[in-house]
Amino acid sequence: MVDAPRDADYVLGRSDQEYDRLIEQGAVLGPATERVLRAAGLVEGMRVLDVGCGVGEVARLVHGLVGESGEIVGVDVDGSATGIAEQRLRAMGSRFTSVVGDIRVVDIEGDFEAACCRMVLQYQLDATEAISAMARHVKPGGVVIAHEIAPSLGSFGAHPTFSMFEQVVGWIAAAWTDSGGNANVGVELGRRFLEAGLEPVEQPIVEFVCALGDSDVAARRFRMLIACLLPVLMDRGAVSEGDVDLGTFEERFRSEARTVNSTVALWPPLVGWWARRA
Numbered sequence: 462m463v464d465a466p467r468d469a470d471y472v473l474g475r476s477d478q479e480y481d482r483l484i485e486q487g488a489v490l491g492p493a494t495e496r497v498l499r500a501a502g503l504v505e506g507m508r509v510l511d512v513g514c515g516v517g518e519v520a521r522l523v524h525g526l527v528g529e530s531g532e533i534v535g536v537d538v539d540g541s542a543t544g545i546a547e548q549r550l551r552a553m554g555s556r557f558t559s560v561v562g563d564i565r566v567v568d569i570e571g572d573f574e575a576a577c578c579r580m581v582l583q584y585q586l587d588a589t590e591a592i593s594a595m596a597r598h599v600k601p602g603g604v605v606i607a608h609e610i611a612p613s614l615g616s617f618g619a620h621p622t623f624s625m626f627e628q629v630v631g632w633i634a635a636a637w638t639d640s641g642g643n644a645n646v647g648v649e650l651g652r653r654f655l656e657a658g659l660e661p662v663e664q665p666i667v668e669f670v671c672a673l674g675d676s677d678v679a680a681r682r683f684r685m686l687i688a689c690l691l692p693v694l695m696d697r698g699a700v701s702e703g704d705v706d707l708g709t710f711e712e713r714f715r716s717e718a719r720t721v722n723s724t725v726a727l728w729p730p731l732v733g734w735w736a737r738r739a
Contacts, residue, residue: 674718
């Protein structure tokens with residue numbers, strides 16, 4: 462096996478705290494991702510490759526579509542995360558197995574009717590190369606599916622905005638500075654599929670995932686995100702632990718949002734796009 466290329470830093474870290482955040486994220490994004498998977502044609506009995514499977518949140522959705530007669534193989538560079546995914550998916554009755562490694566260089570047995578990823582390509586040095594690697598594992602006529610963010614399509618904002626939200630967005634931006642990622646890869650997916658020799662559908666599914674700013678889901682989402690980013694932010698001198706005050710974060714966030722009756726975008730716009738292998 463050859464070494465994988467150098468990619469963007471995963472600034473959220475790999476810890477129990479991050480795995481909990483991924484599960485929380487999966488619960489919120491689940492309906493949007495499921496719509497993409499359904500539209501792309503996932504049905505019962507398929508064999509599906511889940512790239513960057515993490516703790517198994519996308520695989521959980523795939524299982525709901527392919528059923529117990531289907532099969533899912535998850536691949537991720539984080540062996541601790543794939544271990545959690547195996548426990549969770551097997552408890553659901555899924556035929557799920559995992560492979561630890563990078564999709565561009567790892568050995569995976571057999572072919573698949575579909576390969577999918579969510580918020581994975583933004584961390585790749587070259588998204589086209591990663592998509593090509595996914596496609597190599599897909600049978601002719603099979604589908605490659607990506608669900609990625611695209612900030613340039615709309616504001617990652619609060620409406621009306623409030624000071625704590627603006628502060629949080631600034632912290633998020635500071636954590637990603639110089640990470641090497643391509644956060645806007647969602648708008649590039651169609652072209653990237655073509656570069657990889659695939660035929661994308663003409664129109665993707667684009668969604669905003671929003672919530673009332675004073676809801677538990679919004680306050681919890683941003684508290685968990687900042688908690689995972691805190692080591693990077695402190696290392697860069699962007700904040701101190703006292704600046705963030707995670708203990709009162711959710712209460713303060715909800716209070717400020719309630720004052721202005723704000724609705725917040727929980728993520729930038731999400732682009733779900735898929736393409737067929739000839």
